[in-house]
Amino acid sequence: MKKFTKIAISNEEDLIMGKSLFPVTCGNNLTIGAGKVYPEINFTLPTMMITKETIPEVKKHYSEIMDNILNRSKILNIPGLVVEFEQLPPMTDVPEWGAEITELIKKELDKFYVETGIPNALRVTVLDLRDADHPPLLRTGIASEKTISGFELCAQAGADILSIESVGGKEVHDQALMYGDLHGIAASLGILSYRDMGWLWDNITSIAKKYGCITGGDTACGFSNTAMQLAGQGMLPNILAAIDRAASAPRSLAAFEHGAIGPSKDCAYEGPIIKAITGYPISMEGKSSCCAHFSPLGNIAAAAADLWSNESVQNIRLLSGTAPEAFMELLAYDCRLFNKAIESNNALELRNLMVESDVEHSVEALILEPNVVIEIAKAIVNKESGYEKTKAAIETAYNSIDVSLSNNKISLSNTEIEWMKKIEEEISAFSKTEEEAVEYLEMMYGTFFSSQAYGL
Amino acid sequence: MKKFTKIAISNEEDLIMGKSLFPVTCGNNLTIGAGKVYPEINFTLPTMMITKETIPEVKKHYSEIMDNILNRSKILNIPGLVVEFEQLPPMTDVPEWGAEITELIKKELDKFYVETGIPNALRVTVLDLRDADHPPLLRTGIASEKTISGFELCAQAGADILSIESVGGKEVHDQALMYGDLHGIAASLGILSYRDMGWLWDNITSIAKKYGCITGGDTACGFSNTAMQLAGQGMLPNILAAIDRAASAPRSLAAFEHGAIGPSKDCAYEGPIIKAITGYPISMEGKSSCCAHFSPLGNIAAAAADLWSNESVQNIRLLSGTAPEAFMELLAYDCRLFNKAIESNNALELRNLMVESDVEHSVEALILEPNVVIEIAKAIVNKESGYEKTKAAIETAYNSIDVSLSNNKISLSNTEIEWMKKIEEEISAFSKTEEEAVEYLEMMYGTFFSSQAYGL
Amino acid sequence: MNELLEQLAICIERGKVNLQSPFPVDLKGQEGADELTKRAIENSIPAEVILNESLMVGMQKVGDKFEEGKAFIPDMLIAAKAMNAAMVHLKPFFESGEVELKGDFIIGTVAGDLHDIGKNIVRMVLTGGGWNVIDLGTDVKAEKFVATLKEYPNAFIGMSALLTTTMMQMEVTTKAIKEVSPATKVFVGGAPLSQEFSDRIGADGYFPDPNKFVKYLSQAI
Amino acid sequence: MNELLEQLAICIERGKVNLQSPFPVDLKGQEGADELTKRAIENSIPAEVILNESLMVGMQKVGDKFEEGKAFIPDMLIAAKAMNAAMVHLKPFFESGEVELKGDFIIGTVAGDLHDIGKNIVRMVLTGGGWNVIDLGTDVKAEKFVATLKEYPNAFIGMSALLTTTMMQMEVTTKAIKEVSPATKVFVGGAPLSQEFSDRIGADGYFPDPNKFVKYLSQAI
């Protein structure tokens, strides 16, 4: 296990788009994080079933998508490209299907490279099937085996970058989130998720080594993006979602402690914290992912991005053409702007504009402000265990919000202010030790999770 | 008729986003072109028929769209908004339908203003029905009457800004374009379109005066955007499309000579030339309109925009929500960035990044480079008649391309270079007088148009 | 209203379960729903009065606040917890004729889909609205819905799906249900859906908003 | 190949109509398709040979260049003009047994829709591919398609639509056609369409690319 005891990027001016300390080279000659931001295009099926009978139709969709996005990439003369193939449940459930589609996409990318010389790489995101059981077994059982074999087969079939949106600890986090139980949130992320990430990423790393793939990274999508969605719909306080984001960083960092080297996953909005700590390149999504979900982070998300993604869009027709092709165009133009700024030494100015334009509107954006990111990153590396790191991240995030409130840098509704007080109280009542915290989880959420699944 | 004999914005640094010389105030307290860029959101129906029977369903779509975009506008705390209702053929064909939908939208906007205080305005774009006849009669006949009555009824029903994508001269321009006949292009735009615009906009202006609406402006959509689409699909040379863009500016300027005061129409990519000449605010669309059409102008289009639009998107479901709501979010974030740049005195830097990022990739973008825009604008105001203006615009555009080629600022395929020669030759053979040019049109395209329709 | 009942209503609304519960902060160390209900019974206030004039009033208030954007899901859940603590004491009094429920509602996320946050919220709102909710969880096959319907023949059915590739399971399931019981009403929800989709698959309605849905249901019966 | 025929092929490919025509610039003042065809006939080269070994070769070349992205629509149209100038002289020789066409093709933009640029391109490519195209123009009602089909009973039919609100006219029209003539093949095109849409409305195929469409048609007969 790799320990990050000090942060790689400590100057906030260096936490910037297109530049990482340890660029990653993969696929067809694509180097990520070395001075350019590339589009990472994502897509999914329209309304249809995936069964043995429909597999030919499924493949036809992926072929059509590839034709369209590569056509647009060529016309717009993009400098490089990552394509993400994010699997849907049946594609990992029958891992051969996932592998066949991986092969199909990879072939198209190889042909495209020969024809155009445009560097590219394929990220395959295997589906984490392991939460189908109640409580999830995670390390054992058929769902776990299939998930791992999904990685194996896709690596073999040509995946350049491996990723997953893993779910360990989510069964508890979901509950804690709904009750706004910050202690439960901290313990589920800092202990359960953190432990599962270690186990899972050791496995992924060894598969990646075997086939020469890149270990991209994971995302707290099921955790803090769920919180963000719920806050966006008025169901949770925004400050809780903001703090949940910070709390999820140690969990996502665990992938890197266990072999990941980036580019991290697009929907991991905790990416900048990971980048500050590790120096590895990250993928981010913002306004360009309006097709997949709404968010208060449209511009600020780009601040430190090395890849710029649209998260996902169905293969349906818009007026211009298919939706994947349309979003390919959007990403290409955003990246042109980022790269022109980098090239002309204006990246910092552009970054600051993007940051400032969102921070004044949202407490969730505040957490991604480069100086706040660096404070949280520092707090995390100073602590030993996953639980300690998570508590430190929460405290730092809370303090940043508190200070910004006093400075009138941001403003919150009275309902949210009430929650600030509640959160302050909860923080001061956090269990001191990991053992106590586990006891708390067992008392409150014992029926939802199995200790063995986490090696506890 | 108002004559523009010198250009309003002669310094290329002043041709910039969010700032016009003559801001326009309209609707619910919205001032356009006075230091902020606002979203102009556009939308259309999904696949369905418009008949008496479906009108209730049609209205339900528009209500749903309004609910969604206003909800997103409020969440993202936008500073102001223009909604464009662009009519579909049956809505002008039965002008009452268009008026009823206008009323429905306007009511929602008024309510939104009361609730949120966010300034807003409604642009109604009436459909130009006049090209249904062959050859088009334009000034007479039922199609013409209905088109004009569309304006009358919508103005009455609450439209704040009136616009149209008018079609005079298109019946000839379409033919000339397909043959790559630059002389035909120049004469159809400079004589036929220019004359029709005068007639049409006198009419629109008098209706606007009667009801206190703003006369927004017209667009050469059916002319140079058609050329851009065809060039984008490899059917026409890009340089021809680029030159056609410049050639269409005098035609679109005619609206302003006959009473328009902006904001000009979003799909009028000739907008910056109009803004340089008149000083009135303009609406533009770029990467944000990837839902409606592809283009080589994704970033540069924003350079001088006062409104920023998505052109059009069907009311269908994406993964995030409906497509109009998703594009509302996209526009809101782009505008946040523009406005933050303006606020912090960085607009010029941002503008230059957006300009430069596209110009190196496309000759069509080159025509929108601020210094080229100003040259073309100067050439136009120096000439007397529509035909002279158009020829001057073409020559100036051609020269700019030629110089940029020599400087290696842009590069073109050999096939395009061949066309440069052909175009040079054609320019030198243009008819000297308007009479000769009309004779040429009659000889080449006599069956397609009627001289009376243009008062010739 | 009696001062005690007023205070109890506040405990429900604010989610103050009992003396020990640390939240809300400003009520720390004070008695909660648990103690106050016990006391009300000791004071011989009739159970119906406690329920209708205090507990329900508190729940209603937090529900209203939620609709106005002045409370969140956790506030509602915690209020429900306080309510439960109170109900423990009232239960005996409702022994025979328990509070009447509006009806049965079977809910689940369709086969192949594990997204359940939306579904859980719908369940909560339905429960709060007085429905007896049978939650089949996630990844629920058509047969399971049908089998459960046999147990609760008058139930309404609600399905949730978040994936474009599981939406079509709703059609399969709706057909299976309507085959055995054409009169059963089937409702669908989930981010990628629309009314048009509901119509297409033969379901009885699409609702994006659980509160509006519950209101609609109440009127439907 | 004979030098004269080679030169003639070049005139077709490059769109050099006759001596007077100013384009292409580098052929200015030289003879064009008109003069060279006359000369070939004078030299007693058989009409079939002129057509097949020269004119068609030139057209083929510009077509190939277009597909490779090395020529544009105007290049094809101007080549077609040169071809027409040549054909004037060859027509008499084909008096009785004219060049055989592949078949009839009825095309039009559907009712309510005036977008015709795409449709015109399809027409051009079909004509170039040897089809007898009957172009009904824009805003074409179902009845008009049906009436024209009576005149050309073996024709294929192609419809174009660019608006989401006129797409459904394609269904109306397809139904009307299939009712009177179930065997008639109906094809659809236009930016907002898809194969799925074509299937849904009962048409026989959707083609975004006219060249691929013509190839498909040639194989279909």
Ligand code: B12
């Ligand atoms: C959170 C989330 C997850 C969490 C789920 C946690 C959980 N326990 O549910 C996790 C991380 C596990 C997850 C996993 C996956 N997800 Co997911 N997920 C989301 C996300 C971000 C939010 C969903 C959510 O909870 N919203 C909040 C709730 C409150 O809203 P809601 O569900 O719509 O419900 C409301 C209404 O719809 C309504 N409602 C809902 N149901 C019903 C039923 C009735 C009867 C009624 C009346 C009303 C009603 O009421 C609710 C309250 O208002 C969405 C993004 C999005 N734009 O929606 C993606 C999303 C749905 N997921 C997506 C994908 C691809 C996946 C995965 C395949 C990812 C992967 N490769 O790993 C897996 C699939 C897992 C599986 N087998 O199902 C895609 C779907 C793409 C597609 N093709 O459809 C989305 C759109 C994200 C994206 N990529 O853009 N996901």
Ligand code: B12
């Ligand atoms: C040019 C254009 C116009 C021109 C039309 C000029 C003309 N003579 O055709 C003008 C300005 C007149 C015009 C008017 C309108 N337009 Co218009 N227009 C366009 C534009 C920009 C390009 C269309 C085009 O010519 N493309 C180039 C050709 C070559 O492509 P194509 O038609 O798709 O054809 C190709 C293939 O599809 C295929 N094909 C086509 N037909 C067939 C048939 C068969 C059988 C086969 C096999 C293949 C095939 O082959 C072709 C060659 O590759 C589109 C934007 C877009 N994204 O498409 C909007 C667009 C189609 N128009 C739109 C609108 C709204 C309108 C108006 C209502 C605007 C208004 N309010 O004034 C009016 C309606 C007029 C009417 N009654 O029909 C919308 C449609 C929205 C919707 N709801 O569907 C679009 C999408 C623009 C937008 N707003 O986003 N338009």
